[in-house]
Amino acid sequence: MKNETEYIDELLAFLPSLRNTDKFIDGNISAKKNKEGVMVISMPTYIENVSNFFRLVENKLRTDYDYNANVTEANLYDDNFIKDASFEQINSLLFFCYRIERFCDGCWDQYLKDGRIVMILERLTELRKDLTIE
Numbered sequence: 001m002k003n004e005t006e007y008i009d010e011l012l013a014f015l016p017s018l019r020n021t022d023k024f025i026d027g028n029i030s031a032k033k034n035k036e037g038v039m040v041i042s043m044p045t046y047i048e049n050v051s052n053f054f055r056l057v058e059n060k061l062r063t064d065y066d067y068n069a070n071v072t073e074a075n076l077y078d079d080n081f082i083k084d085a086s087f088e089q090i091n092s093l094l095f096f097c098y099r100i101e102r103f104c105d106g107c108w109d110q111y112l113k114d115g116r117i118v119m120i121l122e123r124l125t126e127l128r129k130d131l132t133i134e
Contacts, residue, residue: 007060008128011094014053015121024050024112043105050108053117057098071096076111082119087127093120 024047031041046054071092075081085093097117100107111117 005128005131007056008124008131010056010060011053012121012125012128014049014056015118015125017049018053018112018121019118021047021049022113023047024109025106029106041105044109046108050112054098054101054108057094073100076116077114079119082116082123085120085123087124090120090124090127 025044026047027045029042029044031039034040071089073096075089076093076096081089082093097108097111097120108117
């Protein structure tokens with residue numbers, strides 16, 4: 001259990017800074033036509049704190065290959081779902097948030113601005129209180 005609680009504590013260490021930041025992308029996203037005339041939009045470059053948070057999610061999260069079956073974006077925006085979520089559901093939500101950026105650039109920014117990541121971490125704080133290090 002020690003590794004899991006250490007991981008949770010590492011995630012929760014990001015809560016104050018994510019709660020008190022209003023700009024999550026470093027710079028601006030640009031759009032320009034390439035030589036073939038196709039509009040190319042740049043990928044967002046996240047501030048270091050956001051990148052570090054999601055790197056931690058990527059590297060230490062229990063991989064949930066069924067995350068799409070376990071949670072949806074509707075769950076992410078359902079305050080009651082998050083307030084009652086189990087650790088496994090929180091894990092799935094974080095994995096969902098991490099993975100969705102691969103398919104839709106800028107989702108992390110939106111979820112952070114909407115307070116979804118902070119709300120998930122606040123629920124994780126409550127769940128953490130019930131864990132004991134053996």
